[in-house]
Amino acid sequence: MSTIARCEPVEQLVAEGVRELARCTRFPVAFGGLIDHGTVSVTNIIGNRTRSLDGLSVRPERGLGGRAMIELRPRMTNDYRTSRQITHDYDVYVLGEGLRTLLALPIIVDGRPRGVLYAGAWEESQIGGVTTAPAMGVVQRIGTELRVRDEVERRVREMAPAPVLDATQREDLRESFAELRSIAALLTDDALRGRIASVERRLLGLAAPQAEPVTEPVQTVHLSRRELDVLSCAAMGSTNAQIAAQLSLREGTVKAYLGAAMSKLDASTRHAAVTRARRLGLLP
Structure with a gap:
C-alpha cells in the first residue's frame, strides 16, 4: 500500500x-x-x-x-x-x-x-x-x-466564473463587436473575414456568462451574416440611414434585413430583437 x-x-x-x-x-x-x-x-x-x-x-x-x-x-x-x-x-x-x-x-x-x-x-x-x-x-x-x-x-x-464586466466595459464590448461587423461587411477576403469572425466569437464568449437566462423554450435561430451585421449596428442605436452608411447598403435593404431578423427572432421591435439575440448569445 x-x-x-x-x-x-x-x-x-x-x-x-x-x-x-x-x-x-x-x-x-x-x-x-x-x-x-x-x-x-x-x-x-x-x-x-x-x-x-x-x-x-x-x-x-x-x-x-x-x-x-x-x-x-x-x-x-x-x-x-x-x-x-x-x-x-x-x-x-x-x-x-x-x-x-x-x-x-x-x-x-x-x-x-x-x-x-x-x-x-x-x-x-x-x-x-x-x-x-x-x-x-x-x-x-x-x-x-x-x-x-x-x-x-x-x-x-x-x-471558475468569468470576470464580471461593469456597464462601461460591457458597452465598449458591444461597440467593438458592432465595429468588427461593419469592417467585415466591407471585406472580400474570406480568410481575413474568418479571422475577424474568430475575434467576434471571443467577444461573445466574454459576454455569454452575463447573458440573461433564457426562460422560454430553447430554439435554434440562424441569422444570415447581413442580418447580424444590421442587427449589431441597430443594437448601438443607429438609425436605418446610419446603418446603410456604415455597411454601404441602401436604406431599403437595411430595412429588409432588419425585418427578416425581427421575424426570425419573433420580435415586434428592433429593441426586442436585440434583447432576444443577446439572450440567445447571438450578440454580446
Missing part, C-alpha cells in the same frame, strides 16, 4: 516519494524533485553525508537523470565515475557526495517527464529487477497523483 498521502502539497508528495524510494531500494541516499522552468531542481535529499548535492539542478538529456527523463525509463550505473553512457555535467555534485552506484527514475505524467528521483550508494552495488520494480512503483504513484491533481485544477479553472 502506498505511503504517499492524497491532498498533500506537491513538495510533501516528492519528499514522501524520496523517503519511500530509500526504504524500498535500501539504498542509503535518495533525492529528487520536479521539473520547474525546464529543469529539475532537487528539493529533497535524505541520507547524504555532505552538502554536495545541495543546489543540484538537472536538465533533460544531461547526466543520468536527464537521460532517464528523455528516454522515459530508469537509468542506472554501478560505477558513476567511469560511466561512458552519460554526460558528466553534475560530477561536482554526485562525486562530491562520493556516490558510486546511482539509479535514476523519471516521474512520468501523460507520456511526459515531470521530474526524477534518485537512489544511490557510496559503494558499487548491483541493481536488478528486485530493486527497480518497487522503485518504479514509487514514481508511478507520484505520476498518478500529479495526473489527478492536473485534472482537478483543469476542472476548477473551467468552473
Whole structure:
C-alpha cells in the first residue's frame, strides 16, 4: 500500500516519494524533485553525508537523470565515475557526495517527464529487477497523483466564473463587436473575414456568462451574416440611414434585413430583437 498521502502539497508528495524510494531500494541516499522552468531542481535529499548535492539542478538529456527523463525509463550505473553512457555535467555534485552506484527514475505524467528521483550508494552495488520494480512503483504513484491533481485544477479553472464586466466595459464590448461587423461587411477576403469572425466569437464568449437566462423554450435561430451585421449596428442605436452608411447598403435593404431578423427572432421591435439575440448569445 502506498505511503504517499492524497491532498498533500506537491513538495510533501516528492519528499514522501524520496523517503519511500530509500526504504524500498535500501539504498542509503535518495533525492529528487520536479521539473520547474525546464529543469529539475532537487528539493529533497535524505541520507547524504555532505552538502554536495545541495543546489543540484538537472536538465533533460544531461547526466543520468536527464537521460532517464528523455528516454522515459530508469537509468542506472554501478560505477558513476567511469560511466561512458552519460554526460558528466553534475560530477561536482554526485562525486562530491562520493556516490558510486546511482539509479535514476523519471516521474512520468501523460507520456511526459515531470521530474526524477534518485537512489544511490557510496559503494558499487548491483541493481536488478528486485530493486527497480518497487522503485518504479514509487514514481508511478507520484505520476498518478500529479495526473489527478492536473485534472482537478483543469476542472476548477473551467468552473471558475468569468470576470464580471461593469456597464462601461460591457458597452465598449458591444461597440467593438458592432465595429468588427461593419469592417467585415466591407471585406472580400474570406480568410481575413474568418479571422475577424474568430475575434467576434471571443467577444461573445466574454459576454455569454452575463447573458440573461433564457426562460422560454430553447430554439435554434440562424441569422444570415447581413442580418447580424444590421442587427449589431441597430443594437448601438443607429438609425436605418446610419446603418446603410456604415455597411454601404441602401436604406431599403437595411430595412429588409432588419425585418427578416425581427421575424426570425419573433420580435415586434428592433429593441426586442436585440434583447432576444443577446439572450440567445447571438450578440454580446
